[in-house]
Amino acid sequence: MNSVTSKDLANFKVGVDNVIFSVDTQQNRLLVLLSKRLKTPFLNSWSLPGTLVQEGESLEKAAYRTLSELIRVNNLYLEQLYTFGGPNRDPRESPESFGVRYLSVSYFALVRYEEAELIQKSSSPSWYMIEKIPQLAFDHNQILEYGHQRLKSKLKYSPIAFDVLPELFTLNDLYQFYITILGENFSDYSNFRNKLLKLGFLSDTGIKVSKGAGRPASLYRFDEPSFTPLKDKPLLFI
Amino acid sequence: MNSVTSKDLANFKVGVDNVIFSVDTQQNRLLVLLSKRLKTPFLNSWSLPGTLVQEGESLEKAAYRTLSELIRVNNLYLEQLYTFGGPNRDPRESPESFGVRYLSVSYFALVRYEEAELIQKSSSPSWYMIEKIPQLAFDHNQILEYGHQRLKSKLKYSPIAFDVLPELFTLNDLYQFYITILGENFSDYSNFRNKLLKLGFLSDTGIKVSKGAGRPASLYRFDEPSFTPLKDKPLLFI
DNA sequence: ACAAAAGTGTTACCGTTACACCCATGC
DNA sequence: GCATGGGTGTAACGGTAACACTTTTGT
Secondary structure, three states: OOOOOHHHEOEEEEEEEEEEEEEEOOOOEEEEEEEEOOOOOOOOOEEOOEEEOEOOOOHHHHHHHHHHHHEEOOOEEEEEEEEEOOOOOOHHHOHHHOOEEEEEEEEEEEEOOOOOEEOOOOOOOEEEEHHHOOOEOOOHHHHHHHHHHHHHHHHHHOOHHHHOOOOEEOHHHHHHHHHHHHOHHHOOHHHHHHHHHHHOOEEEEEEEEOOOOOOOEEEEEEOHHHHHHHOOOOOOOO | OOOOOHHHEOEEEEEEEEEEEEEEOOOOEEEEEEEEOOOOOOOOOEEOOEEEOEOOOOHHHHHHHHHHHHEEOOOEEEEEEEEEOOOOOOHHHOHHHOOEEEEEEEEEEEEOOOOOEEOOOOOOOEEEEHHHOOOEOOOHHHHHHHHHHHHHHHHHHOOHHHHOOOOEEOHHHHHHHHHHHHOHHHOOHHHHHHHHHHHOOEEEEEEEEOOOOOOOEEEEEEOHHHHHHHOOOOOOOO
8 A cells, every 4th residue: 555645545434245156945036035125215116135334343243244234144155256346336426416426345144944934024035036137236246146156166166065955954955955956957867966075075964855756865964074175176066 | 124223233444455366386385475464453563465445436446456466467366355354352342432343345356476576565475385374363364264265276277377487388387376276186297188188178289398308388378269168167187 | 566866887088197218419 | 518598298197077876764
């Protein structure tokens, strides 16, 4: 940081906007949480749930606060996405408003759908299917698209699925989860199975569970310790 | 962004800090550009080159401005890295200073070493070998480490090397470049060669160049059009 | 018995790895 | 001629992809 006279420096408010995904495993739908804006600008538009950062609050804490004001959920994955900070991305930046800039640090979250209880309030948070996202406030459609890309690549390289699946799950549950996010053609079931089991961090509990007709499935559990050695190796889960 | 009373909102200055890498291909050294701080806090400490964002200036433009004030360079790759924004990461955030927060959006850059001409000024920018980084101001050691990780993974998945190598280069030049960043053991030369040539975006110019004794090497060129179809495919360059 | 769901096996193919080897030049 | 740097070839191995097939359940 160098010698510019401080009268040239921009003053910022910093917002945190969250791209919150969940997978409805019953209906195999990928969902995004949107909320209705209660203030200008873009009053009543749909938008990514966000908030302005308060004094003494970290960025991540602001992201968690937004989340906790909309849904009650214990199992989730959250990471920083990207920072959008160009001038004129927010209409409040008009010259009359003393040149305050609005910067958005976006976060990406994946939460357990079954558990996520929406807190009904005036911002009426609701889940939208990824294919049916309406026009959003600000540059939020762009941020959402960026988050969607990140979700897809994260899923391939990292075990984020297990942060969000129930403790015990069948391999088919897992497969459906992957399919819902990555699409039908990413791998066939038998190969998916073999690959994941060979990696060795899924342990068979022996417990069987039946889904109507057909052979009962084994319940598996993600075994954290067996996974750690694989951390930051360039493995694909496909 | 929701209903908090605006007196609780933090006010920010936004800084841009750059992790600027280059590869000294003569001596196979990976270098990072550091500059000396001319102001408190951390007066005279080494730090990542950075600046505070000015009115009307985009984040990326601020990153380019910092760069251009320190070095003259035409060939480079630049992308956003991460945003560090916790409270108390900057000593200027003491209560007496009206609670202004300092947030840092970090950028990651790779520049052509041979071409990069350092602009000697009081901040005395200089290249440091990655193994010999001193104690830096703020949380800059952490940011640098983060940038180093990004450099290594980027190199494996993206053609950023060609943004920085000369127009024409030998396969051995390319190999040395990779080795300098990724270490000796990432691949043997013959396999590296075969893999890259099979990908089909390196075209042999036929021009030969000699390096002392030994058989002369062919000069190759990166062929952008042949690369485009491979974009965003999950290929490893290793 | 038969359909549905889960799980196993098989085979062809392709990329990776670790080498050994050949080629062209300077001294 | 021989060291040096550049370039080619190959054989073992392991993962992937596309299937067919078997097993266990409900009705």
